[in-house]
Amino acid sequence: MKYVFNANIPTSPIQLTDDGDVKFFIGLNCTNGKLPVPLCITVEKRIDNHNQKSICNSYFECHMSSEIDKELNEDSMLMHKSRHIHCDSVETLTVDGENGPRFQNESHEEYKVHDWNMNETAINEEDYRMNTNPTSDKQVTQIGSFRTGSAQSAEILTMIDTSDGFIHDNPTIIEDVANERQNMMQQPIVSGISDDHLEEHQIYSSKKELQRKLYMMALKRKFEFKTTKSTTKLLLVECFDKECKWRVRATKLGISNMFQIMKFYSTHTCRLDMMSRDNRHASSWLIGESIRETYQGIGCEFRPKDIVADIRKQYGIQISYDKAWRAKELALGSIRGSPEESYNTLPSYCYVLEQKNPGTITDIVTDCDNQFKYFFMSISASLAGFHTSIRLVVAVDGTFLKAKYLGTLFIAACKDGNNQIYPLAFGIGDSKNDASWEWFLQKLHDALGHIDDLFVISDRHGSIEKAVHKVFPHARHGVCTYHVGQNLKTKFKNPAIHKLFHDAAHAYRVSEFNFIFGQLEMIDPRAARYLMDIGVDRWARSYSTEKRYNIMTTGIVESLNAVLKNARDLPVLQLVEELRNLLQKWFVTHQQQAMSMSTELTMWADGELRSRYNMSATYLVEPINSKECNVNYAGISAQVNLDTRSCTCRQFDLDHIPCAHVIAACRFYNISCYTLCSKYFTTKALLSSYSECIYPTGNEIDWVVPNHIRDKVVLPPKTRRPTGRPRKVRIPSGGEGKRTSRCSRCGQYGHNRKTCKRPIP
Numbered sequence: 092m093k094y095v096f097n098a099n100i101p102t103s104p105i106q107l108t109d110d111g112d113v114k115f116f117i118g119l120n121c122t123n124g125k126l127p128v129p130l131c132i133t134v135e136k137r138i139d140n141h142n143q144k145s146i147c148n149s150y151f152e153c154h155m156s157s158e159i160d161k162e163l164n165e166d167s168m169l170m171h172k173s174r175h176i177h178c179d180s181v182e183t184l185t186v187d188g189e190n191g192p193r194f195q196n197e198s199h200e201e202y203k204v205h206d207w208n209m210n211e212t213a214i215n216e217e218d219y220r221m222n223t224n225p226t227s228d229k230q231v232t233q234i235g236s237f238r239t240g241s242a243q244s245a246e247i248l249t250m251i252d253t254s255d256g257f258i259h260d261n262p263t264i265i266e267d268v269a270n271e272r273q274n275m276m277q278q279p280i281v282s283g284i285s286d287d288h289l290e291e292h293q294i295y296s297s298k299k300e301l302q303r304k305l306y307m308m309a310l311k312r313k314f315e316f317k318t319t320k321s322t323t324k325l326l327l328v329e330c331f332d333k334e335c336k337w338r339v340r341a342t343k344l345g346i347s348n349m350f351q352i353m354k355f356y357s358t359h360t361c362r363l364d365m366m367s368r369d370n371r372h373a374s375s376w377l378i379g380e381s382i383r384e385t386y387q388g389i390g391c392e393f394r395p396k397d398i399v400a401d402i403r404k405q406y407g408i409q410i411s412y413d414k415a416w417r418a419k420e421l422a423l424g425s426i427r428g429s430p431e432e433s434y435n436t437l438p439s440y441c442y443v444l445e446q447k448n449p450g451t452i453t454d455i456v457t458d459c460d461n462q463f464k465y466f467f468m469s470i471s472a473s474l475a476g477f478h479t480s481i482r483l484v485v486a487v488d489g490t491f492l493k494a495k496y497l498g499t500l501f502i503a504a505c506k507d508g509n510n511q512i513y514p515l516a517f518g519i520g521d522s523k524n525d526a527s528w529e530w531f532l533q534k535l536h537d538a539l540g541h542i543d544d545l546f547v548i549s550d551r552h553g554s555i556e557k558a559v560h561k562v563f564p565h566a567r568h569g570v571c572t573y574h575v576g577q578n579l580k581t582k583f584k585n586p587a588i589h590k591l592f593h594d595a596a597h598a599y600r601v602s603e604f605n606f607i608f609g610q611l612e613m614i615d616p617r618a619a620r621y622l623m624d625i626g627v628d629r630w631a632r633s634y635s636t637e638k639r640y641n642i643m644t645t646g647i648v649e650s651l652n653a654v655l656k657n658a659r660d661l662p663v664l665q666l667v668e669e670l671r672n673l674l675q676k677w678f679v680t681h682q683q684q685a686m687s688m689s690t691e692l693t694m695w696a697d698g699e700l701r702s703r704y705n706m707s708a709t710y711l712v713e714p715i716n717s718k719e720c721n722v723n724y725a726g727i728s729a730q731v732n733l734d735t736r737s738c739t740c741r742q743f744d745l746d747h748i749p750c751a752h753v754i755a756a757c758r759f760y761n762i763s764c765y766t767l768c769s770k771y772f773t774t775k776a777l778l779s780s781y782s783e784c785i786y787p788t789g790n791e792i793d794w795v796v797p798n799h800i801r802d803k804v805v806l807p808p809k810t811r812r813p814t815g816r817p818r819k820v821r822i823p824s825g826g827e828g829k830r831t832s833r834c835s836r837c838g839q840y841g842h843n844r845k846t847c848k849r850p851i852p
Contacts, residue, residue, distance in 0.1 A: 294344065294351045298326055301341055301350050303380060306372040310406045314359060315371050326350060331371075332361035370406070375414045378402060379421030395419055430495045431807055433662035434463050438803040439796045440664055440788060441468075444671065447786040450474065452538050455805060456530070463496075463808040465527065467534040468667060469516040470674055472783035474538060480776040481505050481513055482640050482769075484546045486571075487532070487555065488648040489523050493660045496810045499523055500659065500666075501531045504647045506640075508777045509693040511681060512647045517670050519663065521808060528558040536562050546637050548645055550574040551625070567637040570629045571645040572596045575622070583618045592622065596630050597643065599741040604633040632745060641746050668788070675785040682781040688774045691765050696748060696772035700764065703751045710755035720759065722752040731756040736767060748772065 289308060295301040298321075305328060309316060316337070320327040329338035340354040378398065385393050395415035402410050410418075427433075441453035450471030456464045485503055492498040501518035516535050520527035539545075545566040549555045551574060559568045575596075576589050591611040598604040612619035628634040632643065658669040690697045713721040718734045729740045729752040737743065742750035747769035749757065757764040770776055788794070836844045 289339070289352070289355060289357070291352050291355045294349055295341075297348045298341075298343075298350050301326065301352075303377070305339065306374075306377050307381065309372045310370055310377070310408065312359075313370070313407065314361060330359065330361050335359055335361035337361070370408050373402070373406070373408050373410055373414075375417035376421055378410065378414070378418035379425065382418065383422045383425060385422070393419070427662055427665050430662040433664035434805045434807050436664050436791070437463075437466070437667070437805055438800050439791075439794060440667065442796050442800045443788045443794050444468075447788055448472065452534075454534060457805055458809075460806070461804045462806045463663075464521070465530050466519040466663070466667070467516065467531065468518070468670070469535070469538045470671065470785055472678060472781075472785050473513070473515050473674065475783050476507075476513070476780035477505060477515055477539070480771060480780040481507060482642070482771050483542055483544050483638065484548065484640060484642045485515060485535075486548045486642070486645040486648045487535075488549060488645050488652070489528075490652040490655075490659070492519070492666070494662055494666070496663075496807050498663075498808065498810070499527065500652075500655070501527070502648050502651055503535055504651055506642060506647055507681070507693075507780050508696060508772045508774075509681070509684070510695040512651055512677075513780065514651065514670075514674055514677075517667075519666075521810070523552060523554055525554045525557055528552075528554040529561060532558045532562040542566070544638055546639055546642075548639075548642060550645060551578070567635075567639075568629065569635070569639060570625060571643075572630050573644040573646065575625065575630055579618060579621070582621065583615055585615060585618070588615055588618045592618075596632060598631070598633050599745060600739075601633045601741075604631055633741065635745065638747070639745065671785065672787070675787065678781045678783075678785055682778070685774060685777040685781060688777070691774060692768060692772050693774055693777050696768065699748055700754075700768070703749065704754050704764070707751040707755040707758070710751060712755050712759040714759065717760075720756050722755050724751075733757070733760070733762065733767070743767075 289304070295304065305316065314337075315331040316328050317331050318326070318328050324343040326341045327338070330336075336356050337359050338354070338356050339352060341350045341352045343349070344351050382393065382398060382401075395412055395418075398415035398418060399410055399412060402408055402415070438455060441455065445451045445453060448471050452467070452469045452471075452474075454465070454467040456466075458464050482505060485505055487501070487503045489499045489501045492500055499520050499522050501520060502514070503516040505513040505515055507513045516538060518527075518531040518534065520531065543565060545563060546569060547559050547563060547566050548569045548571060549559070550571050556568065559566065572593070576592055579589050579592055580586075588611060591607055591614070595604050595607040595611065598607060608619065608622075611622075622630070628636065632639065654673070655670075658666055658673075661669060685693075688694055692700060709724065711723045713723065715721060715730075719730070719732050722729050722731055729738050729750075731738045731743075731752050733753070733756060738750055738752050740750055740752055743753050749764045749767045753767060754764050756762075757767070831840050832843050833840050834842050834844055834847045834849075836847045837849045839849065
């Protein structure tokens with residue numbers, strides 16, 4: 092048989108040898124009872140009664156383009172057309188009850204050829220019918236109610252061998268094809284390598300999938316084989332021992348990529364001395380495929396030496412450390428993709444991200460050679476929440492990346508009303524230098540706009556200080572008190588100085604600060620001079636002139652760095668997607684948490700207010716007027732002004748949550764202390780912070796990206812990896828020291844549970 096597709100592009104005819112090919116064609120293309128590829132069948136009778144097959148090629152050539160296109164435009168469930176063939180002798184098909192169907196020679200001036208057109212049709216078994224009229228000189232099998240929306244068409248010309256007058260190969264009918272389809276559905280396509288069962292007629296999605304199955308089967312059953320022949324249409328493998336009969340023969344199914352096992356001899360008779368300690372099929376690629384599921388997600392610590400031990404335990408095969416390492420890299424590469432492809436796909440990802448989340452800001456900068464230089468991302472949901480319901484204090488910091496091309500991850504984050512981390516923007520650059528920090532902060536400024544009361548906190552990195560003063564000239568720049576304290580430890584080696592610095596930095600009253608700082612100056616004048624050079628107003632809360640609230644460190648960014656510890660191993664595209672996914676999870680979790688709060692203030696703010704309320708129970712209030720009073724406790728007094736929302740203890744002024752003195756005054760004047768809290772600490776503001784959703788980008792295959800975006804070339808950056816083992820742990824800050832771990836198994840210090848070797852009594 093032959094069928095030809097009337098497609099938009101030229102195609103060559105495909106030879107079908109028997110009815111089995113037709114069954115397979117329909118079974119392969121029939122989905123849910125519908126045939127996506129239209130099928131036109133033309134049946135023609137023999138011209139003479141000799142032992143030969145005849146096809147009216149003139150009909151095929153002349154009517155293929157015109158008539159089929161005409162048939163495609165017809166709106167009928169079954170279309171019969173007539174063609175005229177002038178022959179002296181034509182065979183007609185009659186029904187003989189004893190001998191079955193037989194061809195007989197008859198003379199006709201013209202002969203009608205019936206087309207069975209399945210164009211725009213769907214298989215329906217109830218519509219199958221056969222008209223058998225013994226008195227008629229011919230029998231027509233009609234197939235009705237076939238529907239499909241394909242724009243292609245195909246004709247099949249049937250060749251029937253009737254050398255002795257009988258039809259030896261029964262024509263294919265749709266009912267048989269439907270039954271064959273059910274049989275194929277019962278014989279599913281085999282995928283995966285977990286099952287080592289092999290049998291004839293199994294179908295695999297590709298030759299590579301079948302080879303993978305054979306390799307894994309050899310590992311599990313501890314034998315070796317060799318590939319005798321491997322082509323695009325045939326795969327023949329046999330046991331490595333020539334005397335063994337085990338072999339597999341598989342062929343390609345039609346024009347698909349699927350392979351089916353045609354012959355399989357399962358019995359092994361090979362000698363045991365043919366087995367090797369290191370199976371020849373235990374390649375790094377196969378081992379990587381077998382452990383692929385182990386590395387799904389991030390944070391897996393399945394090390395090469397663990398792979399060596401696991402393969403030896405599971406298959407009894409000894410592999411080298413290098414092979415285990417390569418297997419791990421191949422497994423990770425198959426899951427995450429190549430780093431080079433990751434950079435090139437980044438522009439399309441950013442476009443889709445902005446389309447899915449309107450208002451999101453992304454930017455990619457490359458050099459003159461199209462090599463990656465900078466990246467910036469700020470999700471619209473974070474920006475919207477920041478402008479309405481987040482304290483205007485932004486902490487910035489950077490951390491190193493650990494993927495193939497290294498780099499630095501820049502982070503800007505805030506705190507929400509429940510004192511939780513609120514990521515604001517992310518950036519990727521080459522390192523923590525002046526140019527990269529200035530570029531990141533400039534993009535952050537463009538995303539946030541001009542904000543008068545903005546307060547920026549960072550460590551004392553010189554590049555950050557230069558960039559903040561240049562990009563945010565009107566913002567106040569404070570330094571992280573934790574980093575300053577660690578520097579004091581390193582420079583002056585005196586624990587007492589560090590303790591006095593911490594107390595002075597967190598003091599609310601100026602008088603209290605002066606007293607503590609005076610003690611520090613008497614102990615070590617050099618340390619006091621060092622702190623004065625930094626700028627007291629940058630680290631001391633009592634001298635802060637802007638709204639710093641209770642945020643004294645960059646701990647929110649450091650905590651975010653710890654959360655992203657494993658994600659920093661990923662290629663750039665997967666890293667950006669992990670950042671987006673993290674924000675999506677946090678926004679949903681925090682929104683649900685806010686909706687469950689029944690208090691007027693957030694859970695954290697309400698807890699702070701209640702602890703101060705309990706402290707104010709014994710405070711004595713002396714009224715001055717209807718809005719001012721003097722509050723005494725243990726010989727220390729504070730003057731409260733409810734109109735200006737101030738207290739001389741300065742705790743209320745800086746934290747914007749009523750202190751114990753203000754709460755005592757509210758109780759005296761019968762005023763609700765909740766009305767004096769900042770709007771940022773209300774449950775309503777917390778809900779507003781997470782009111783918008785963050786949508787995923789979906790599957791890459793479904794992205795609709797303009798050509799000018801898709802064609803943009805982004806090459807990996809110019810980086811040079813340092814020699815030696817790649818660094819996975821950050822360099823500790825000055826004064827941090829080395830933490831001593833404690834084993835949870837034996838309780839001793841100096842090691843952990845994983846490396847514990849002490850016997851347990």
